[in-house]
Amino acid sequence: MRISVRVNGDEASGDVEPRLLLVHYLRQTLGLTGTHWGCDTSNCGACTVLLDGVPVKSCTVLAVMADGHAVTTVEGLATSDGLDPVQEGFMQEHGLQCGFCTPGMMLTARALLDRDPDPDEATIREAISGNLCRCTGYENIVRAIRWAAGHPAAEVAKEASL
Amino acid sequence: MQVPAPFEYARASTVDEAIELLGRHGAGARLVAGGHSLLPMMKLRLARPDALVDINGLSDLDYIRVDGDEIAIGAMTRHAGVLGSAVLAEHYRIFAEAERVIADPIVRNRGTVGGSLCQADPAEDLSAVFAALRGTAVVRSASGSRTVALREFHTGPYETVVGEGEILVEVRVPIRTHLGSAYEKVERRAGDWAIAAAGAFVQLDDAGAVRDVGLGLAAVGAEHYTCEEAEDLLRGRPLSDEAIAEAAALCAQRCQPQADQRGPVDYKRHLVGVLVGRALRRSAGRARGEEV
């Protein structure tokens, strides 16, 4: 079936089998391997991407379901102005160790901040409760997201250009 | 890598089109809503439809609104929509309490009310909620629409009255006054299915006796996700500690949990007793206007 998906702002189109999962479409067909593929059972959240701005687990969404919609992967977070504040926050606060959970974490965080620019710790923990991290114990991830909340996009861009 | 077996795929943009597509593809066709139960089952070959009819485009089935003396919930309402609904928060606290412990926020962005009820998993939390509230389901087919009591909706594990060529379009719940409701669930870890769960609503009369009551049970093999005998026992009586204990014991006795990796039978029965008691107590407190 022919599909056309807006991925990170660019139109991607092609023929896919209906049974192709979105995670494999992104990784294998489009070569966007930033989206990780972990449990395959919609538990771990490593495969989280934004579908029309909403976090979804792409191992449990068909590529054909994204036809006509917009998908944001971790590759789409940074802009020509520099890193997204969430990415900057993960760097500043050491929000990752092995990095396997990180793309999913960052997209969930991005969607949270778009909805609630100043979330408290409990809200952050609730929002990322569908993203499992085996390394960090979550403390630094929560701090990284708080950092991003305290440094909205404009500020990060300004610091980067100094 | 888990991949579903091949299937044909069609997308519906109206309910009529969905029904027509189901008819055209015949007995092997299945609707797909959020896909968060169906796609995992297809990956494991526990389900193997020849064709999927995608109803994610039916955004006109995504609503929660007051309609006369009932609340109407569209079948394509996502779990996240139920959790965030101001209408439901005003009338039935049980919904947000149940939703907060269904899976995780990302799964809740995708899974739908209709998919949850039609999946008919014995542990489905919303099935217990709607059983407690004695809701009704509106089911449409090419020949029109019919209304089914939710307590008669499920005909067994993973089975419902929704037949070939039919689609669940709406769920309705009566609005009640002087009411409190609550949901209690015990799970092994955050986001997991229930080991056992119980929901309740309690309506008190001016003298403080139970005018009406509804109970819902998930994951413990309760017939129609409820225990009508325990409801009968409570109706018309003051909600004393003894009455609550009797009803809770009856629920624990009548349900038929199965031993599995989530626990043995006696533990699950014990949980039923405890959770029914808690749900009733908190519902009654809320009916009296207390903050519980």
Ligand SMILES: Cc1cc2nc3c(=O)[nH]c(=O)nc-3n(C[C@H](O)[C@H](O)[C@H](O)COP(=O)(O)OP(=O)(O)OC[C@H]3O[C@@H](n4cnc5c(N)ncnc54)[C@H](O)[C@@H]3O)c2cc1C
């Ligand atoms: C990791 C994980 C954890 C979960 N934990 C819980 C939990 O703790 N508690 C809980 O209650 N649930 C839990 N769920 C299930 C979740 O609620 C699912 O989203 C839900 O069961 C199915 O909804 P869906 O829209 O994804 O349905 P789908 O998977 O799309 O469909 C399920 C079935 O219903 C049929 N169907 C769908 N919509 C309709 C309709 N309108 N009319 C007729 N038939 C229809 C489909 O044909 C299919 O047979 C969990 C799911 C996951 C993935």
Ligand code: FES
């Ligand atoms: S790979 Fe999708 S949730 Fe784990």
Ligand code: FES
């Ligand atoms: S950094 Fe290793 S899983 Fe989170």
